[in-house]
Amino acid sequence: MTDKLISQLRNLKNGRLNPDRVWLARNRERTMTIIARTLSPDTEHLAFWQKISAAAARVSYIFVPRQLLAAARMTLTFVLIGSLAVSGWIASVSASQNSLPGEALYGMKLAAEKTELIVATAISEERTAETNLKHAAIKVTEYQNAKSRNQASQSIQSLKQKIESTNKSLTKIETKSPAEAVAVAKVVEEKTEEILTALGEKTDLSAGPEVATTGKERETSVTQLTNEVAAVEKLIEATGVKAVGVLVEQQQDQTKEKIERKLDRLASDLVKLDSEIGVTSQLVAVSTTLASTVTTSASTASTSGHIDGIATMSAGSTTVSVVGSVQAIGTPTTSSVASVIEVKEAVQTAGQKVDEASKKGEETIVAAKTLIEQNDLKGALKKVQELGEFKQQAQAIVSEVKQVVSEAGK
Amino acid sequence: MKGSLQEKLLLYRVRTKRDADAFAALYDQYVEPIYRFVYLKVSNKEEAEDLTSDIFLRAWDYLIKEEERMVDNFRALIYAMARNRIVDLYRERARRKEWLITVGQSEEQLAMLSAKGEPAGEGEEVMNQLLPKIQQLKQEYQDVIHLKYIEGLSTRQTAKVLGKSSTNVRVTLHRALKKLKELIRVDQSSL
Numbered sequence: 156m157t158d159k160l161i162s163q164l165r166n167l168k169n170g171r172l173n174p175d176r177v178w179l180a181r182n183r184e185r186t187m188t189i190i191a192r193t194l195s196p197d198t199e200h201l202a203f204w205q206k207i208s209a210a211a212a213r214v215s216y217i218f219v220p221r222q223l224l225a226a227a228r229m230t231l232t233f234v235l236i237g238s239l240a241v242s243g244w245i246a247s248v249s250a251s252q253n254s255l256p257g258e259a260l261y262g263m264k265l266a267a268e269k270t271e272l273i274v275a276t277a278i279s280e281e282r283t284a285e286t287n288l289k290h291a292a293i294k295v296t297e298y299q300n301a302k303s304r305n306q307a308s309q310s311i312q313s314l315k316q317k318i319e320s321t322n323k324s325l326t327k328i329e330t331k332s333p334a335e336a337v338a339v340a341k342v343v344e345e346k347t348e349e350i351l352t353a354l355g356e357k358t359d360l361s362a363g364p365e366v367a368t369t370g371k372e373r374e375t376s377v378t379q380l381t382n383e384v385a386a387v388e389k390l391i392e393a394t395g396v397k398a399v400g401v402l403v404e405q406q407q408d409q410t411k412e413k414i415e416r417k418l419d420r421l422a423s424d425l426v427k428l429d430s431e432i433g434v435t436s437q438l439v440a441v442s443t444t445l446a447s448t449v450t451t452s453a454s455t456a457s458t459s460g461h462i463d464g465i466a467t468m469s470a471g472s473t474t475v476s477v478v479g480s481v482q483a484i485g486t487p488t489t490s491s492v493a494s495v496i497e498v499k500e501a502v503q504t505a506g507q508k509v510d511e512a513s514k515k516g517e518e519t520i521v522a523a524k525t526l527i528e529q530n531d532l533k534g535a536l537k538k539v540q541e542l543g544e545f546k547q548q549a550q551a552i553v554s555e556v557k558q559v560v561s562e563a564g565k
Numbered sequence: 566m567k568g569s570l571q572e573k574l575l576l577y578r579v580r581t582k583r584d585a586d587a588f589a590a591l592y593d594q595y596v597e598p599i600y601r602f603v604y605l606k607v608s609n610k611e612e613a614e615d616l617t618s619d620i621f622l623r624a625w626d627y628l629i630k631e632e633e634r635m636v637d638n639f640r641a642l643i644y645a646m647a648r649n650r651i652v653d654l655y656r657e658r659a660r661r662k663e664w665l666i667t668v669g670q671s672e673e674q675l676a677m678l679s680a681k682g683e684p685a686g687e688g689e690e691v692m693n694q695l696l697p698k699i700q701q702l703k704q705e706y707q708d709v710i711h712l713k714y715i716e717g718l719s720t721r722q723t724a725k726v727l728g729k730s731s732t733n734v735r736v737t738l739h740r741a742l743k744k745l746k747e748l749i750r751v752d753q754s755s756l
Contacts, residue, residue: 164715167715174597174600182614182618193626218577
């Protein structure tokens with residue numbers, strides 16, 4: 156019955172419900188006449204932009220479906236809110252770029268780095284490694300600009316984490332795809348060299364005022380910071396060597412140059428350490444002589460003059476802290492003469508050890524270069540690792556001496 | 566879709582340029598459906614003609630004077646104006662204590678028409694039987710039956726004209742048909 160009823164309803168349109176044709180024509184004419192009478196010349200004097208704006212509003216309202224308009228409006232609202240939030244975030248992040256650990260905006264900087272790392276992790280392991288290295292470079296800059304040892308120490312700790320993460324990424328990539336690992340290894344090698352060079356540029360670890368510490372925080376000593384730097388250098392060195400190892404495995408071009416570059420840098424570091432211990436040794440020897448002569452007729456002023464003269468003799472900025480400590484020793488009293496002699500002996504022993512390390516280092520460099528000439532890059536790389544260990548030993552000795560001299564100064 | 570776009574263009578011309586020709590095109594397109602819509606409710610030819618004419622003139626006034634009001638669908642506008650005009654008519658009549666259009670009146674008119682020598686065929690018989698029943702339905706039911714079955718609009722178009730959701734229109738239509746069938750059944754059983 157329903158279908159029949161619907162069919163009947165549809166047929167109603169064809170029957171008496173329709174208007175009279177004559178009326179239709181007459182009414183059209185009449186309606187149009189009335190409409191024509193209502194039309195008056197356009198007296199509105201709207202500005203051009205107002206006309207355009209009104210036309211645009213009508214066009215959008217008439218031609219764009221209402222749902223679409225509503226959706227567009229909602230989207231626009233979200234976009235505006237989002238862009239406001241994002242611009243605020245970008246502004247804060249930009250402002251925090253130069254902040255250092257412990258400063259107000261440093262948290263923002265860390266959050267931005269974390270976000271970047273999350274995105275990189277979602278993309279690929281390669282990108283993660285690159286991002287970690289980028290952040291590592293930022294940590295080195297923080298370390299260089301640190302205004303206190305605490306800040307420097309925090310930067311070094313963060314740097315260590317970044318390098319460890321890079322190391323892990325490199326291992327993962329190497330296991331997954333040796334071909335992809337080559338590209339990452341090249342980047343890692345380049346960046347680790349840059350980072351090591353940059354780390355070496357900051358030598359005066361005792362400079363700068365200390366940041367006020369709370370009860371819980373422990374003030375970072377120069378020795379502690381030196382050890383932290385040495386440890387992170389060792390880690391970076393190992394990561395760099397590992398990257399070169401990947402290149403050696405894949406028989407990549409320019410691997411020889413990379414190994415040679417590492418050898419040269421390590422050799423230069425050893426020479427620097429050797430000269431550092433040499434200068435310390437000289438200064439301590441002079442201090443000892445002075446101490447023994449001044450016990451009878453103490454002349455602090457003249458001693459200071461002598462020591463100042465020695466300080467100007469010492470070449471290079473690397474010895475500044477040591478000279479500072481020796482200056483402290485150089486205000487002798489009868490009781491301190493004995494300790495000065497002890498320091499002298501300690502420095503001499505250390506000097507001998509560093510000399511030994513340097514000699515071994517020189518031998519290792521020669522052996523490594525020979526291996527490189529023989530195209531035994533794996534062997535050469537092992538020698539690089541050995542050289543790195545000698546450097547670490549020498550560095551530890553120098554650090555120890557510095558500590559002894561510093562304590563004697565106190 | 567094409568028709569809808571054309572209609573929107575005509576509407577745009579009317580609104581921005583006060584284009585009488587564009588309005589004439591819209592008039593041509595909608596005068597018959599609106600007449601049928603009105604006639605179904607008032608059941609009086611002259612009254613339906615007057616109301617239809619008035620509805621179009623009001624629509625023109627609205628479109629050119631109410632510039633601030635956004636109109637995106639002429640069909641929805643003209644049907645809304647027709648419904649409002651009919652409601653106004655009912656109110657006027659109630660105020661004058663006149664009887665509203667009743668089924669009796671329309672039957673009387675049908676009888677008059679038959680008396681004018683227009684023999685009622687099978688189609689006319691159906692019409693004579695159905696129209697009074699439709700007019701007994703409530704306005705909401707009449708509207709959906711008119712738009713969906715007599716004018717042949719889609720459910721979505723009907724929903725747009727009536728300002729309801731498509732689901733709501735489907736439900737209303739189902740109830741309207743059910744009620745209409747009941748009325749027809751009662752009529753047949755009484756004979």
